[in-house]
Amino acid sequence: MLYTITFNPAVDVVMNLDNLQLGALNRVEKDSYVAGGKGINISVLLKRLGYDNVATGFIGGFTGDFIHDSLTAEGVKPEFIKLDAMTRINVKLKAQEETEINGKGPVIDAANIEKLFNYFEERLTEGDAVFLAGNTAPGMTSDHFVRMAQLCQIRKAHFVLDTNKDLLTACLAYHPFLIKPNADELSEIFQTPIDSLASVIHYAKELQVLGATNIIVSLGGKGAVLLTETGDVYQSYVPKGQVINSVGAGDSMVAGFVAKYIETQDYVESLKQGAACGSATAFSVGIAQADLVDALVKEIKVERIGE
Ligand SMILES: Nc1ncnc2c1ncn2[C@@H]1O[C@H](COP(=O)(O)OP(=O)(O)OP(=O)(O)O)[C@@H](O)[C@H]1O
Numbered sequence: 001m002l003y004t005i006t007f008n009p010a011v012d013v014v015m016n017l018d019n020l021q022l023g024a025l026n027r028v029e030k031d032s033y034v035a036g037g038k039g040i041n042i043s044v045l046l047k048r049l050g051y052d053n054v055a056t057g058f059i060g061g062f063t064g065d066f067i068h069d070s071l072t073a074e075g076v077k078p079e080f081i082k083l084d085a086m087t088r089i090n091v092k093l094k095a096q097e098e099t100e101i102n103g104k105g106p107v108i109d110a111a112n113i114e115k116l117f118n119y120f121e122e123r124l125t126e127g128d129a130v131f132l133a134g135n136t137a138p139g140m141t142s143d144h145f146v147r148m149a150q151l152c153q154i155r156k157a158h159f160v161l162d163t164n165k166d167l168l169t170a171c172l173a174y175h176p177f178l179i180k181p182n183a184d185e186l187s188e189i190f191q192t193p194i195d196s197l198a199s200v201i202h203y204a205k206e207l208q209v210l211g212a213t214n215i216i217v218s219l220g221g222k223g224a225v226l227l228t229e230t231g232d233v234y235q236s237y238v239p240k241g242q243v244i245n246s247v248g249a250g251d252s253m254v255a256g257f258v259a260k261y262i263e264t265q266d267y268v269e270s271l272k273q274g275a276a277c278g279s280a281t282a283f284s285v286g287i288a289q290a291d292l293v294d295a296l297v298k299e300i301k302v303e304r305i306g307e
């Protein structure tokens, strides 16, 4: 089974306005409300591509109910631990430029954390995949990320990790199947500017030395670089299209890549599908639909650029 974990989900409120003015009353042209959080975005994209999956993590309050109902409507199976407190709201402002304001989210207490680990300890088996994506939640530490990485390693499940700096590096010793930092995150991890393809490849290799199996460094509108377990380096390019909302592009890329890899064990096809999913989401309101992904796959160029 494919499982996603979002420790700190959100209702994403996307607001489009012509001209954002700080310190003034701004009225939006258009707004939309979608279930968000990185693991949840991965679940939605996987299901739209035809892959059954279970979304887990913590939700609560009316925002939590909204996420539960939205996922059910998508055909994703929601199996979250229910909290007494309210799931956060993240504001995505689309004006002259994209501005994001992410809420803090409720505190997760030790009893609820144990419930989530018990859920996985009871179920996880060889061949499953666990996507742990997004930031931590108040009350949780890097030890919880490490514990999940260890459990996946013991049960021989693919562990896919897309999170921030210290949370990510803490898990590398447990050999996550895939990590996907973007260039800014790579730069933050190594405290150095990442300003060339050579530096992307160099620091991706450093992450592999630290334990990551496969690494995708995503570069937004400039595509992505994949360093594989076998030491090959591939670059994907982006197709032409109009960017509408890039929120969730990285999550979509992760979902598309891993699903295809589990099916084919073919790195080129998997990177093509991942890249198509990322661009399709960037060209959509919210997470992409499968028909756009299928159309873009044919246009994506992937090139082997080194070893
Ligand atoms: N402006 C764009 N035009 C075309 N494709 C894009 C664009 N932005 C992103 N993509 C595609 O999606 C992939 C992932 O995007 P990006 O590097 O922005 O991920 P991210 O920083 O993790 O994003 P997020 O956190 O919003 O999910 C890129 O490698 C690319 O293939």
Ligand SMILES: O=P(O)(O)OC[C@@]1(O)O[C@H](CO)[C@@H](O)[C@@H]1O
Pocket: 008, 010, 012, 035, 036, 037, 038, 041, 090, 100, 102, 133, 134, 135, 136, 247, 248, 249, 250, 251
């Ligand atoms: O606060 P986090 O967990 O780092 O990121 C959460 C978030 O910004 O990431 C997703 C896009 O990748 C959005 O759906 C969501 O609002």
